[in-house]
Amino acid sequence: MRSSCRASTNSFRYRVGAGPEAEDLTSLTFEKAWRARHRYRRDLASFSTWLMTIARRVAIDRARSLRRHAPLDEALDVPDGPTPEEVVEARSNAARLARLLAALPDRERELVALKYGAGWTHRAIARLMELTETNVGTILHRTVQELRAGWDAEGGR
Amino acid sequence: MDDRFMHKLEREPRPAFARALRERLRAVEGTRRSRARWPG
Numbered sequence: 001m002r003s004s005c006r007a008s009t010n011s012f013r014y015r016v017g018a019g020p021e022a023e024d025l026t027s028l029t030f031e032k033a034w035r036a037r038h039r040y041r042r043d044l045a046s047f048s049t050w051l052m053t054i055a056r057r058v059a060i061d062r063a064r065s066l067r068r069h070a071p072l073d074e075a076l077d078v079p080d081g082p083t084p085e086e087v088v089e090a091r092s093n094a095a096r097l098a099r100l101l102a103a104l105p106d107r108e109r110e111l112v113a114l115k116y117g118a119g120w121t122h123r124a125i126a127r128l129m130e131l132t133e134t135n136v137g138t139i140l141h142r143t144v145q146e147l148r149a150g151w152d153a154e155g156g157r
Numbered sequence: 158m159d160d161r162f163m164h165k166l167e168r169e170p171r172p173a174f175a176r177a178l179r180e181r182l183r184a185v186e187g188t189r190r191s192r193a194r195w196p197g
Contacts, residue, residue: 005170005175006170023171027181030181093162094165096165116164116167144158147162148162
């Protein structure tokens with residue numbers, strides 16, 4: 001369970017950032033998987049693929065929910081200013097990378113989450129995302145190049 | 158291409174989180190009774 005927990009949490013960190021939400025979404029993913037474990041078919045997919053399919057759905061639901069509630073959230077947003085801890089966190093390399101990832105299109109962010117968060121191969125990603133392996137490699141190469149440019153521009157190390 | 162910066166978000170799960178997750182799963186209905194295990 002530990003390696004699955006690591007892969008899931010890290011994939012969410014690449015999707016939603018380094019805050020506590022990645023752990024919340026991992027908990028939700030594991031709970032859904034646990035409740036649905038009787039439906040898991042070993043002959044159709046590996047356990048890690050099955051779990052990541054559930055994680056993807058959780059991430060998509062979250063994105064939809066955010067889009068639905070964004071206007072209200074914005075209306076309620078009070079400009080308090082960041083706490084000292086938030087300032088330190090915002091300057092960290094993890095937060096810097098999370099900001100760059102947040103600006104990516106959904107598909108590109110998903111590919112990055114699977115490769116760098118979950119540690120998947122291009123082949124496994126291609127199967128899950130219904131892309132060719134070459135396509136995955138090409139998109140990831142281009143995306144990392146773009147992120148690299150943003151990273152350098154922000155002075156990341 | 159140097160992609161070391163792409164690993165800046167990786168972390169080991171916090172032990173407290175892993176413990177809390179186990180507890181949460183145990184709390185799910187039927188788990189204690191069935192002593193179920195993860196598939197795979």
